[in-house]
Amino acid sequence: MNKNKKYILLPSFLTIALLLSGCVQRTKDGKPYGFIYEKLAMPTQHLLEWLSGVLGGSYGWSIIVITFIVRLIMMPIMINQSKKATIQQEKIAMIRPQLAKIQEQQKNAKTPEERNAASQAMMKLYQENNISMVGGIGCLPLLIQMPIFAALYAAIQYSPELSKTTFMGINLGHRSFTFVVLTFVIYALQGWLSTLGLPEEQKKQMQSMIIVSPVMLTGMTYISPAGLGLYFFIGGIFACIQTLIINFMRPRIRKDIKKELKNKPIKEVTVESPAKKTDDEKKVTSVSNDMHEKNRKRNAGKQNRKK
Structure with missing residues:
Protein backbone atom coordinates (compact mmCIF):
# COMPACT_ATOMS: atom_id res chain seq x y z
CA MET A 1 0.00 0.00 0.00
CA ARG A 96 3.51 -11.10 5.14
CA PRO A 97 3.01 -14.90 5.38
CA GLN A 98 -0.66 -14.42 6.28
CA LEU A 99 -1.00 -11.66 3.70
CA ALA A 100 0.38 -13.94 0.97
CA LYS A 101 -2.18 -16.64 1.81
CA ILE A 102 -5.09 -14.19 1.68
CA GLN A 103 -3.83 -12.69 -1.60
CA GLU A 104 -3.57 -16.18 -3.09
CA GLN A 105 -7.14 -16.98 -2.02
CA GLN A 106 -8.29 -13.66 -3.48
CA LYS A 107 -6.54 -14.50 -6.75
CA ASN A 108 -8.15 -17.95 -6.94
CA ALA A 109 -11.63 -16.74 -5.90
CA LYS A 110 -14.31 -17.91 -8.34
CA THR A 111 -17.26 -15.84 -7.14
CA PRO A 112 -17.76 -12.19 -6.10
CA GLU A 113 -18.66 -13.44 -2.61
CA GLU A 114 -15.33 -15.26 -2.27
CA ARG A 115 -13.39 -12.20 -3.50
CA ASN A 116 -15.29 -9.97 -1.06
CA ALA A 117 -14.56 -12.38 1.81
CA ALA A 118 -10.83 -12.29 0.98
CA SER A 119 -10.85 -8.47 0.81
CA GLN A 120 -12.60 -8.26 4.18
CA ALA A 121 -10.06 -10.68 5.67
CA MET A 122 -7.20 -8.52 4.39
CA MET A 123 -8.72 -5.38 5.92
CA LYS A 124 -9.29 -7.22 9.19
CA LEU A 125 -5.67 -8.43 9.20
CA TYR A 126 -4.43 -4.82 8.96
CA GLN A 127 -6.91 -3.56 11.57
CA GLU A 128 -6.33 -6.34 14.10
CA ASN A 129 -2.57 -5.73 14.00
CA ASN A 130 -2.80 -1.92 14.06
CA ILE A 131 -1.29 -1.46 10.61
CA LYS A 264 0.77 -8.07 21.77
CA PRO A 265 1.48 -10.96 19.34
CA ILE A 266 0.44 -10.89 15.69
CA LYS A 267 -3.23 -11.84 15.35
CA GLU A 268 -4.07 -14.40 12.72
CA VAL A 269 -7.00 -13.86 10.37
CA THR A 270 -8.56 -16.45 8.08
CA VAL A 271 -10.82 -16.00 5.09
CA GLU A 272 -14.35 -16.97 6.05
CA SER A 273 -16.25 -18.98 3.45
CA PRO A 274 -19.33 -17.18 2.13
CA ALA A 275 -22.41 -18.42 4.02
CA LYS A 276 -24.48 -20.90 2.04
CA LYS A 277 -28.24 -20.51 1.92
CA THR A 278 -30.23 -22.99 3.94
CA ASP A 279 -33.16 -24.94 2.42
CA ASP A 280 -35.65 -22.60 4.18
CA GLU A 281 -33.88 -19.52 2.75
CA LYS A 282 -33.98 -21.09 -0.72
CA LYS A 283 -37.75 -21.72 -0.37
CA VAL A 284 -38.36 -18.12 0.74
CA THR A 285 -36.35 -16.85 -2.20
CA SER A 286 -38.26 -19.11 -4.62
CA VAL A 287 -41.67 -17.98 -3.28
CA SER A 288 -40.59 -14.34 -3.47
CA ASN A 289 -39.51 -14.76 -7.11
CA ASP A 290 -42.82 -16.51 -8.01
CA MET A 291 -44.85 -13.67 -6.46
CA HIS A 292 -42.76 -11.09 -8.30
CA GLU A 293 -43.38 -12.89 -11.60
CA LYS A 294 -47.16 -13.12 -10.98
CA ASN A 295 -47.36 -9.40 -10.16
CA ARG A 296 -45.43 -8.59 -13.32
CA LYS A 297 -47.85 -10.61 -15.50
CA ARG A 298 -50.91 -9.10 -13.75
CA ASN A 299 -49.65 -5.54 -14.36
CA ALA A 300 -48.89 -6.38 -18.00
CA GLY A 301 -52.48 -7.70 -18.44
CA LYS A 302 -53.98 -4.50 -16.98
CA GLN A 303 -51.94 -2.36 -19.36
CA ASN A 304 -53.13 -4.44 -22.38
CA ARG A 305 -56.82 -4.06 -21.32
CA LYS A 306 -56.38 -0.27 -21.07
CA LYS A 307 -55.12 -0.21 -24.66
Missing part, protein backbone atom coordinates in the same frame (compact mmCIF):
# COMPACT_ATOMS: atom_id res chain seq x y z
CA ASN A 2 2.93 2.24 0.65
CA LYS A 3 3.94 1.97 -2.98
CA ASN A 4 0.45 2.62 -4.31
CA LYS A 5 0.16 5.71 -2.17
CA LYS A 6 3.36 7.12 -3.63
CA TYR A 7 2.17 6.41 -7.17
CA ILE A 8 -0.83 8.62 -6.42
CA LEU A 9 1.08 11.39 -4.61
CA LEU A 10 3.88 11.94 -7.11
CA PRO A 11 1.72 12.60 -10.21
CA SER A 12 -0.63 14.70 -8.05
CA PHE A 13 2.28 16.80 -6.81
CA LEU A 14 3.55 17.28 -10.37
CA THR A 15 0.09 18.26 -11.68
CA ILE A 16 -0.69 20.76 -8.90
CA ALA A 17 2.83 22.21 -9.05
CA LEU A 18 2.48 22.78 -12.79
CA LEU A 19 -0.89 24.45 -12.27
CA LEU A 20 0.58 26.72 -9.60
CA SER A 21 3.51 27.61 -11.82
CA GLY A 22 1.15 28.52 -14.66
CA CYS A 23 -1.13 30.77 -12.59
CA VAL A 24 0.85 33.94 -13.33
CA GLN A 25 -1.12 36.17 -15.72
CA ARG A 26 0.27 38.80 -18.11
CA THR A 27 -1.02 42.10 -19.39
CA LYS A 28 -0.98 42.99 -23.10
CA ASP A 29 2.40 44.58 -22.53
CA GLY A 30 3.73 41.32 -21.08
CA LYS A 31 3.83 42.50 -17.47
CA PRO A 32 3.09 39.65 -15.02
CA TYR A 33 0.36 39.98 -12.38
CA GLY A 34 -1.97 37.84 -10.30
CA PHE A 35 -2.04 36.21 -6.88
CA ILE A 36 0.90 33.82 -7.46
CA TYR A 37 3.11 36.60 -8.81
CA GLU A 38 2.16 39.28 -6.29
CA LYS A 39 1.93 37.15 -3.14
CA LEU A 40 4.59 34.52 -3.82
CA ALA A 41 6.93 35.48 -6.67
CA MET A 42 7.61 39.09 -5.70
CA PRO A 43 8.44 38.39 -2.01
CA THR A 44 10.69 35.55 -3.18
CA GLN A 45 12.42 37.89 -5.66
CA HIS A 46 13.05 40.42 -2.89
CA LEU A 47 14.38 37.70 -0.60
CA LEU A 48 16.71 36.35 -3.29
CA GLU A 49 17.96 39.84 -4.13
CA TRP A 50 18.63 40.59 -0.45
CA LEU A 51 20.44 37.28 0.07
CA SER A 52 22.49 37.75 -3.10
CA GLY A 53 23.63 41.13 -1.74
CA VAL A 54 24.72 39.45 1.49
CA LEU A 55 26.41 36.59 -0.39
CA GLY A 56 28.44 38.71 -2.81
CA GLY A 57 25.85 39.02 -5.58
CA SER A 58 25.36 35.26 -6.13
CA TYR A 59 21.74 34.28 -6.83
CA GLY A 60 22.81 30.62 -6.97
CA TRP A 61 24.00 30.69 -3.37
CA SER A 62 20.79 32.54 -2.46
CA ILE A 63 18.74 29.62 -3.82
CA ILE A 64 20.95 27.16 -1.94
CA VAL A 65 20.47 29.07 1.33
CA ILE A 66 16.67 29.16 0.86
CA THR A 67 16.65 25.45 0.06
CA PHE A 68 18.80 24.76 3.12
CA ILE A 69 16.45 26.72 5.41
CA VAL A 70 13.29 25.15 3.96
CA ARG A 71 14.63 21.60 4.14
CA LEU A 72 16.03 22.16 7.63
CA ILE A 73 12.60 23.31 8.84
CA MET A 74 10.89 20.39 7.09
CA MET A 75 13.41 17.74 8.15
CA PRO A 76 11.75 16.88 11.51
CA ILE A 77 8.38 16.50 9.73
CA MET A 78 9.85 14.40 6.94
CA ILE A 79 11.88 12.20 9.33
CA ASN A 80 8.75 11.65 11.41
CA GLN A 81 6.80 10.66 8.29
CA SER A 82 9.61 8.36 7.15
CA LYS A 83 9.81 6.79 10.61
CA LYS A 84 6.06 6.08 10.56
CA ALA A 85 6.38 4.55 7.09
CA THR A 86 9.33 2.42 8.25
CA ILE A 87 7.37 1.16 11.27
CA GLN A 88 4.50 0.17 8.98
CA GLN A 89 6.91 -1.56 6.56
CA GLU A 90 8.39 -3.60 9.41
CA LYS A 91 4.92 -4.55 10.68
CA ILE A 92 3.80 -5.56 7.20
CA ALA A 93 6.90 -7.80 6.98
CA MET A 94 5.67 -9.55 10.14
CA ILE A 95 2.24 -10.35 8.65
CA SER A 132 -2.16 1.48 8.38
CA MET A 133 -3.55 0.59 4.94
CA VAL A 134 -1.53 3.49 3.44
CA GLY A 135 1.78 2.56 5.05
CA GLY A 136 2.12 5.66 7.24
CA ILE A 137 2.80 7.95 4.30
CA GLY A 138 1.60 11.54 4.69
CA CYS A 139 1.32 14.28 2.07
CA LEU A 140 2.15 17.24 4.36
CA PRO A 141 5.79 17.59 3.16
CA LEU A 142 4.63 17.64 -0.47
CA LEU A 143 1.89 20.18 0.27
CA ILE A 144 4.39 22.48 1.99
CA GLN A 145 6.71 22.36 -1.03
CA MET A 146 4.06 23.23 -3.63
CA PRO A 147 3.86 26.99 -2.89
CA ILE A 148 7.67 27.09 -2.58
CA PHE A 149 7.94 25.48 -6.00
CA ALA A 150 5.46 27.99 -7.47
CA ALA A 151 7.20 30.95 -5.79
CA LEU A 152 10.69 30.01 -6.99
CA TYR A 153 9.46 29.11 -10.48
CA ALA A 154 7.66 32.43 -10.95
CA ALA A 155 10.46 34.44 -9.28
CA ILE A 156 13.11 32.96 -11.59
CA GLN A 157 10.88 33.04 -14.66
CA TYR A 158 9.77 36.69 -14.35
CA SER A 159 12.76 38.38 -12.70
CA PRO A 160 15.07 40.06 -15.26
CA GLU A 161 18.04 39.76 -12.89
CA LEU A 162 17.45 36.11 -12.01
CA SER A 163 16.72 35.03 -15.58
CA LYS A 164 20.10 36.34 -16.73
CA THR A 165 22.34 35.42 -13.80
CA THR A 166 24.70 32.43 -13.88
CA PHE A 167 25.97 30.03 -11.22
CA MET A 168 28.98 27.80 -11.84
CA GLY A 169 28.69 28.76 -15.52
CA ILE A 170 24.99 27.74 -15.70
CA ASN A 171 22.29 30.26 -16.64
CA LEU A 172 19.70 29.97 -13.87
CA GLY A 173 16.89 31.27 -16.06
CA HIS A 174 17.16 28.54 -18.69
CA ARG A 175 16.91 24.77 -18.70
CA SER A 176 20.11 23.03 -17.64
CA PHE A 177 20.82 19.44 -18.67
CA THR A 178 23.54 19.40 -16.02
CA PHE A 179 20.93 19.76 -13.29
CA VAL A 180 18.63 17.31 -15.08
CA VAL A 181 21.36 14.65 -14.83
CA LEU A 182 22.37 15.64 -11.28
CA THR A 183 18.75 15.47 -10.10
CA PHE A 184 18.33 11.97 -11.51
CA VAL A 185 21.61 10.79 -9.95
CA ILE A 186 20.94 12.24 -6.48
CA TYR A 187 17.40 10.81 -6.24
CA ALA A 188 18.50 7.47 -7.67
CA LEU A 189 21.16 7.43 -4.94
CA GLN A 190 18.50 8.26 -2.35
CA GLY A 191 16.38 5.36 -3.64
CA TRP A 192 19.32 2.97 -3.40
CA LEU A 193 20.12 4.13 0.14
CA SER A 194 16.51 3.44 1.17
CA THR A 195 16.99 -0.27 0.34
CA LEU A 196 20.03 -0.77 2.56
CA GLY A 197 19.38 -3.19 5.41
CA LEU A 198 16.11 -4.47 3.92
CA PRO A 199 15.30 -8.13 3.13
CA GLU A 200 15.66 -9.15 -0.53
CA GLU A 201 11.89 -9.62 -0.90
CA GLN A 202 11.24 -6.09 0.32
CA LYS A 203 13.93 -4.71 -2.00
CA LYS A 204 12.20 -6.33 -4.99
CA GLN A 205 8.90 -4.69 -4.05
CA MET A 206 10.61 -1.27 -3.88
CA GLN A 207 12.40 -1.55 -7.24
CA SER A 208 9.66 0.21 -9.19
CA MET A 209 9.59 3.18 -6.79
CA ILE A 210 13.39 3.47 -6.96
CA ILE A 211 12.89 4.21 -10.66
CA VAL A 212 9.62 6.20 -10.52
CA SER A 213 10.72 8.86 -7.99
CA PRO A 214 13.94 9.91 -9.81
CA VAL A 215 12.16 9.91 -13.18
CA MET A 216 9.31 12.12 -11.90
CA LEU A 217 11.64 14.66 -10.27
CA THR A 218 13.99 14.61 -13.26
CA GLY A 219 11.00 15.41 -15.48
CA MET A 220 10.13 18.37 -13.28
CA THR A 221 13.74 19.60 -13.51
CA TYR A 222 13.65 19.24 -17.29
CA ILE A 223 10.62 21.54 -17.69
CA SER A 224 11.89 24.11 -15.14
CA PRO A 225 14.56 26.83 -15.16
CA ALA A 226 18.00 25.82 -13.85
CA GLY A 227 17.40 27.83 -10.67
CA LEU A 228 14.63 25.42 -9.76
CA GLY A 229 16.83 22.51 -10.84
CA LEU A 230 19.38 23.74 -8.30
CA TYR A 231 16.60 23.70 -5.67
CA PHE A 232 15.69 20.08 -6.53
CA PHE A 233 19.33 18.96 -6.51
CA ILE A 234 20.10 20.47 -3.08
CA GLY A 235 16.79 19.03 -1.83
CA GLY A 236 17.99 15.61 -3.06
CA ILE A 237 21.12 15.91 -0.94
CA PHE A 238 18.92 16.52 2.10
CA ALA A 239 16.75 13.53 1.09
CA CYS A 240 19.87 11.33 1.13
CA ILE A 241 20.80 12.62 4.60
CA GLN A 242 17.25 11.96 5.79
CA THR A 243 17.40 8.39 4.43
CA LEU A 244 20.72 7.74 6.18
CA ILE A 245 19.16 8.93 9.47
CA ILE A 246 16.23 6.52 9.00
CA ASN A 247 18.66 3.67 8.17
CA PHE A 248 20.49 4.44 11.40
CA MET A 249 17.17 4.34 13.31
CA ARG A 250 15.91 1.13 11.66
CA PRO A 251 17.56 -1.37 14.08
CA ARG A 252 16.02 0.49 17.01
CA ILE A 253 12.62 0.53 15.27
CA ARG A 254 12.82 -3.26 14.73
CA LYS A 255 13.80 -3.77 18.36
CA ASP A 256 10.81 -1.71 19.55
CA ILE A 257 8.43 -3.64 17.26
CA LYS A 258 9.70 -7.01 18.54
CA LYS A 259 9.25 -5.78 22.09
CA GLU A 260 5.71 -4.68 21.25
CA LEU A 261 4.96 -8.09 19.70
CA LYS A 262 5.94 -9.88 22.90
CA ASN A 263 3.13 -8.08 24.72
Whole structure:
Protein backbone atom coordinates (compact mmCIF):
# COMPACT_ATOMS: atom_id res chain seq x y z
CA MET A 1 0.00 0.00 0.00
CA ASN A 2 2.93 2.24 0.65
CA LYS A 3 3.94 1.97 -2.98
CA ASN A 4 0.45 2.62 -4.31
CA LYS A 5 0.16 5.71 -2.17
CA LYS A 6 3.36 7.12 -3.63
CA TYR A 7 2.17 6.41 -7.17
CA ILE A 8 -0.83 8.62 -6.42
CA LEU A 9 1.08 11.39 -4.61
CA LEU A 10 3.88 11.94 -7.11
CA PRO A 11 1.72 12.60 -10.21
CA SER A 12 -0.63 14.70 -8.05
CA PHE A 13 2.28 16.80 -6.81
CA LEU A 14 3.55 17.28 -10.37
CA THR A 15 0.09 18.26 -11.68
CA ILE A 16 -0.69 20.76 -8.90
CA ALA A 17 2.83 22.21 -9.05
CA LEU A 18 2.48 22.78 -12.79
CA LEU A 19 -0.89 24.45 -12.27
CA LEU A 20 0.58 26.72 -9.60
CA SER A 21 3.51 27.61 -11.82
CA GLY A 22 1.15 28.52 -14.66
CA CYS A 23 -1.13 30.77 -12.59
CA VAL A 24 0.85 33.94 -13.33
CA GLN A 25 -1.12 36.17 -15.72
CA ARG A 26 0.27 38.80 -18.11
CA THR A 27 -1.02 42.10 -19.39
CA LYS A 28 -0.98 42.99 -23.10
CA ASP A 29 2.40 44.58 -22.53
CA GLY A 30 3.73 41.32 -21.08
CA LYS A 31 3.83 42.50 -17.47
CA PRO A 32 3.09 39.65 -15.02
CA TYR A 33 0.36 39.98 -12.38
CA GLY A 34 -1.97 37.84 -10.30
CA PHE A 35 -2.04 36.21 -6.88
CA ILE A 36 0.90 33.82 -7.46
CA TYR A 37 3.11 36.60 -8.81
CA GLU A 38 2.16 39.28 -6.29
CA LYS A 39 1.93 37.15 -3.14
CA LEU A 40 4.59 34.52 -3.82
CA ALA A 41 6.93 35.48 -6.67
CA MET A 42 7.61 39.09 -5.70
CA PRO A 43 8.44 38.39 -2.01
CA THR A 44 10.69 35.55 -3.18
CA GLN A 45 12.42 37.89 -5.66
CA HIS A 46 13.05 40.42 -2.89
CA LEU A 47 14.38 37.70 -0.60
CA LEU A 48 16.71 36.35 -3.29
CA GLU A 49 17.96 39.84 -4.13
CA TRP A 50 18.63 40.59 -0.45
CA LEU A 51 20.44 37.28 0.07
CA SER A 52 22.49 37.75 -3.10
CA GLY A 53 23.63 41.13 -1.74
CA VAL A 54 24.72 39.45 1.49
CA LEU A 55 26.41 36.59 -0.39
CA GLY A 56 28.44 38.71 -2.81
CA GLY A 57 25.85 39.02 -5.58
CA SER A 58 25.36 35.26 -6.13
CA TYR A 59 21.74 34.28 -6.83
CA GLY A 60 22.81 30.62 -6.97
CA TRP A 61 24.00 30.69 -3.37
CA SER A 62 20.79 32.54 -2.46
CA ILE A 63 18.74 29.62 -3.82
CA ILE A 64 20.95 27.16 -1.94
CA VAL A 65 20.47 29.07 1.33
CA ILE A 66 16.67 29.16 0.86
CA THR A 67 16.65 25.45 0.06
CA PHE A 68 18.80 24.76 3.12
CA ILE A 69 16.45 26.72 5.41
CA VAL A 70 13.29 25.15 3.96
CA ARG A 71 14.63 21.60 4.14
CA LEU A 72 16.03 22.16 7.63
CA ILE A 73 12.60 23.31 8.84
CA MET A 74 10.89 20.39 7.09
CA MET A 75 13.41 17.74 8.15
CA PRO A 76 11.75 16.88 11.51
CA ILE A 77 8.38 16.50 9.73
CA MET A 78 9.85 14.40 6.94
CA ILE A 79 11.88 12.20 9.33
CA ASN A 80 8.75 11.65 11.41
CA GLN A 81 6.80 10.66 8.29
CA SER A 82 9.61 8.36 7.15
CA LYS A 83 9.81 6.79 10.61
CA LYS A 84 6.06 6.08 10.56
CA ALA A 85 6.38 4.55 7.09
CA THR A 86 9.33 2.42 8.25
CA ILE A 87 7.37 1.16 11.27
CA GLN A 88 4.50 0.17 8.98
CA GLN A 89 6.91 -1.56 6.56
CA GLU A 90 8.39 -3.60 9.41
CA LYS A 91 4.92 -4.55 10.68
CA ILE A 92 3.80 -5.56 7.20
CA ALA A 93 6.90 -7.80 6.98
CA MET A 94 5.67 -9.55 10.14
CA ILE A 95 2.24 -10.35 8.65
CA ARG A 96 3.51 -11.10 5.14
CA PRO A 97 3.01 -14.90 5.38
CA GLN A 98 -0.66 -14.42 6.28
CA LEU A 99 -1.00 -11.66 3.70
CA ALA A 100 0.38 -13.94 0.97
CA LYS A 101 -2.18 -16.64 1.81
CA ILE A 102 -5.09 -14.19 1.68
CA GLN A 103 -3.83 -12.69 -1.60
CA GLU A 104 -3.57 -16.18 -3.09
CA GLN A 105 -7.14 -16.98 -2.02
CA GLN A 106 -8.29 -13.66 -3.48
CA LYS A 107 -6.54 -14.50 -6.75
CA ASN A 108 -8.15 -17.95 -6.94
CA ALA A 109 -11.63 -16.74 -5.90
CA LYS A 110 -14.31 -17.91 -8.34
CA THR A 111 -17.26 -15.84 -7.14
CA PRO A 112 -17.76 -12.19 -6.10
CA GLU A 113 -18.66 -13.44 -2.61
CA GLU A 114 -15.33 -15.26 -2.27
CA ARG A 115 -13.39 -12.20 -3.50
CA ASN A 116 -15.29 -9.97 -1.06
CA ALA A 117 -14.56 -12.38 1.81
CA ALA A 118 -10.83 -12.29 0.98
CA SER A 119 -10.85 -8.47 0.81
CA GLN A 120 -12.60 -8.26 4.18
CA ALA A 121 -10.06 -10.68 5.67
CA MET A 122 -7.20 -8.52 4.39
CA MET A 123 -8.72 -5.38 5.92
CA LYS A 124 -9.29 -7.22 9.19
CA LEU A 125 -5.67 -8.43 9.20
CA TYR A 126 -4.43 -4.82 8.96
CA GLN A 127 -6.91 -3.56 11.57
CA GLU A 128 -6.33 -6.34 14.10
CA ASN A 129 -2.57 -5.73 14.00
CA ASN A 130 -2.80 -1.92 14.06
CA ILE A 131 -1.29 -1.46 10.61
CA SER A 132 -2.16 1.48 8.38
CA MET A 133 -3.55 0.59 4.94
CA VAL A 134 -1.53 3.49 3.44
CA GLY A 135 1.78 2.56 5.05
CA GLY A 136 2.12 5.66 7.24
CA ILE A 137 2.80 7.95 4.30
CA GLY A 138 1.60 11.54 4.69
CA CYS A 139 1.32 14.28 2.07
CA LEU A 140 2.15 17.24 4.36
CA PRO A 141 5.79 17.59 3.16
CA LEU A 142 4.63 17.64 -0.47
CA LEU A 143 1.89 20.18 0.27
CA ILE A 144 4.39 22.48 1.99
CA GLN A 145 6.71 22.36 -1.03
CA MET A 146 4.06 23.23 -3.63
CA PRO A 147 3.86 26.99 -2.89
CA ILE A 148 7.67 27.09 -2.58
CA PHE A 149 7.94 25.48 -6.00
CA ALA A 150 5.46 27.99 -7.47
CA ALA A 151 7.20 30.95 -5.79
CA LEU A 152 10.69 30.01 -6.99
CA TYR A 153 9.46 29.11 -10.48
CA ALA A 154 7.66 32.43 -10.95
CA ALA A 155 10.46 34.44 -9.28
CA ILE A 156 13.11 32.96 -11.59
CA GLN A 157 10.88 33.04 -14.66
CA TYR A 158 9.77 36.69 -14.35
CA SER A 159 12.76 38.38 -12.70
CA PRO A 160 15.07 40.06 -15.26
CA GLU A 161 18.04 39.76 -12.89
CA LEU A 162 17.45 36.11 -12.01
CA SER A 163 16.72 35.03 -15.58
CA LYS A 164 20.10 36.34 -16.73
CA THR A 165 22.34 35.42 -13.80
CA THR A 166 24.70 32.43 -13.88
CA PHE A 167 25.97 30.03 -11.22
CA MET A 168 28.98 27.80 -11.84
CA GLY A 169 28.69 28.76 -15.52
CA ILE A 170 24.99 27.74 -15.70
CA ASN A 171 22.29 30.26 -16.64
CA LEU A 172 19.70 29.97 -13.87
CA GLY A 173 16.89 31.27 -16.06
CA HIS A 174 17.16 28.54 -18.69
CA ARG A 175 16.91 24.77 -18.70
CA SER A 176 20.11 23.03 -17.64
CA PHE A 177 20.82 19.44 -18.67
CA THR A 178 23.54 19.40 -16.02
CA PHE A 179 20.93 19.76 -13.29
CA VAL A 180 18.63 17.31 -15.08
CA VAL A 181 21.36 14.65 -14.83
CA LEU A 182 22.37 15.64 -11.28
CA THR A 183 18.75 15.47 -10.10
CA PHE A 184 18.33 11.97 -11.51
CA VAL A 185 21.61 10.79 -9.95
CA ILE A 186 20.94 12.24 -6.48
CA TYR A 187 17.40 10.81 -6.24
CA ALA A 188 18.50 7.47 -7.67
CA LEU A 189 21.16 7.43 -4.94
CA GLN A 190 18.50 8.26 -2.35
CA GLY A 191 16.38 5.36 -3.64
CA TRP A 192 19.32 2.97 -3.40
CA LEU A 193 20.12 4.13 0.14
CA SER A 194 16.51 3.44 1.17
CA THR A 195 16.99 -0.27 0.34
CA LEU A 196 20.03 -0.77 2.56
CA GLY A 197 19.38 -3.19 5.41
CA LEU A 198 16.11 -4.47 3.92
CA PRO A 199 15.30 -8.13 3.13
CA GLU A 200 15.66 -9.15 -0.53
CA GLU A 201 11.89 -9.62 -0.90
CA GLN A 202 11.24 -6.09 0.32
CA LYS A 203 13.93 -4.71 -2.00
CA LYS A 204 12.20 -6.33 -4.99
CA GLN A 205 8.90 -4.69 -4.05
CA MET A 206 10.61 -1.27 -3.88
CA GLN A 207 12.40 -1.55 -7.24
CA SER A 208 9.66 0.21 -9.19
CA MET A 209 9.59 3.18 -6.79
CA ILE A 210 13.39 3.47 -6.96
CA ILE A 211 12.89 4.21 -10.66
CA VAL A 212 9.62 6.20 -10.52
CA SER A 213 10.72 8.86 -7.99
CA PRO A 214 13.94 9.91 -9.81
CA VAL A 215 12.16 9.91 -13.18
CA MET A 216 9.31 12.12 -11.90
CA LEU A 217 11.64 14.66 -10.27
CA THR A 218 13.99 14.61 -13.26
CA GLY A 219 11.00 15.41 -15.48
CA MET A 220 10.13 18.37 -13.28
CA THR A 221 13.74 19.60 -13.51
CA TYR A 222 13.65 19.24 -17.29
CA ILE A 223 10.62 21.54 -17.69
CA SER A 224 11.89 24.11 -15.14
CA PRO A 225 14.56 26.83 -15.16
CA ALA A 226 18.00 25.82 -13.85
CA GLY A 227 17.40 27.83 -10.67
CA LEU A 228 14.63 25.42 -9.76
CA GLY A 229 16.83 22.51 -10.84
CA LEU A 230 19.38 23.74 -8.30
CA TYR A 231 16.60 23.70 -5.67
CA PHE A 232 15.69 20.08 -6.53
CA PHE A 233 19.33 18.96 -6.51
CA ILE A 234 20.10 20.47 -3.08
CA GLY A 235 16.79 19.03 -1.83
CA GLY A 236 17.99 15.61 -3.06
CA ILE A 237 21.12 15.91 -0.94
CA PHE A 238 18.92 16.52 2.10
CA ALA A 239 16.75 13.53 1.09
CA CYS A 240 19.87 11.33 1.13
CA ILE A 241 20.80 12.62 4.60
CA GLN A 242 17.25 11.96 5.79
CA THR A 243 17.40 8.39 4.43
CA LEU A 244 20.72 7.74 6.18
CA ILE A 245 19.16 8.93 9.47
CA ILE A 246 16.23 6.52 9.00
CA ASN A 247 18.66 3.67 8.17
CA PHE A 248 20.49 4.44 11.40
CA MET A 249 17.17 4.34 13.31
CA ARG A 250 15.91 1.13 11.66
CA PRO A 251 17.56 -1.37 14.08
CA ARG A 252 16.02 0.49 17.01
CA ILE A 253 12.62 0.53 15.27
CA ARG A 254 12.82 -3.26 14.73
CA LYS A 255 13.80 -3.77 18.36
CA ASP A 256 10.81 -1.71 19.55
CA ILE A 257 8.43 -3.64 17.26
CA LYS A 258 9.70 -7.01 18.54
CA LYS A 259 9.25 -5.78 22.09
CA GLU A 260 5.71 -4.68 21.25
CA LEU A 261 4.96 -8.09 19.70
CA LYS A 262 5.94 -9.88 22.90
CA ASN A 263 3.13 -8.08 24.72
CA LYS A 264 0.77 -8.07 21.77
CA PRO A 265 1.48 -10.96 19.34
CA ILE A 266 0.44 -10.89 15.69
CA LYS A 267 -3.23 -11.84 15.35
CA GLU A 268 -4.07 -14.40 12.72
CA VAL A 269 -7.00 -13.86 10.37
CA THR A 270 -8.56 -16.45 8.08
CA VAL A 271 -10.82 -16.00 5.09
CA GLU A 272 -14.35 -16.97 6.05
CA SER A 273 -16.25 -18.98 3.45
CA PRO A 274 -19.33 -17.18 2.13
CA ALA A 275 -22.41 -18.42 4.02
CA LYS A 276 -24.48 -20.90 2.04
CA LYS A 277 -28.24 -20.51 1.92
CA THR A 278 -30.23 -22.99 3.94
CA ASP A 279 -33.16 -24.94 2.42
CA ASP A 280 -35.65 -22.60 4.18
CA GLU A 281 -33.88 -19.52 2.75
CA LYS A 282 -33.98 -21.09 -0.72
CA LYS A 283 -37.75 -21.72 -0.37
CA VAL A 284 -38.36 -18.12 0.74
CA THR A 285 -36.35 -16.85 -2.20
CA SER A 286 -38.26 -19.11 -4.62
CA VAL A 287 -41.67 -17.98 -3.28
CA SER A 288 -40.59 -14.34 -3.47
CA ASN A 289 -39.51 -14.76 -7.11
CA ASP A 290 -42.82 -16.51 -8.01
CA MET A 291 -44.85 -13.67 -6.46
CA HIS A 292 -42.76 -11.09 -8.30
CA GLU A 293 -43.38 -12.89 -11.60
CA LYS A 294 -47.16 -13.12 -10.98
CA ASN A 295 -47.36 -9.40 -10.16
CA ARG A 296 -45.43 -8.59 -13.32
CA LYS A 297 -47.85 -10.61 -15.50
CA ARG A 298 -50.91 -9.10 -13.75
CA ASN A 299 -49.65 -5.54 -14.36
CA ALA A 300 -48.89 -6.38 -18.00
CA GLY A 301 -52.48 -7.70 -18.44
CA LYS A 302 -53.98 -4.50 -16.98
CA GLN A 303 -51.94 -2.36 -19.36
CA ASN A 304 -53.13 -4.44 -22.38
CA ARG A 305 -56.82 -4.06 -21.32
CA LYS A 306 -56.38 -0.27 -21.07
CA LYS A 307 -55.12 -0.21 -24.66
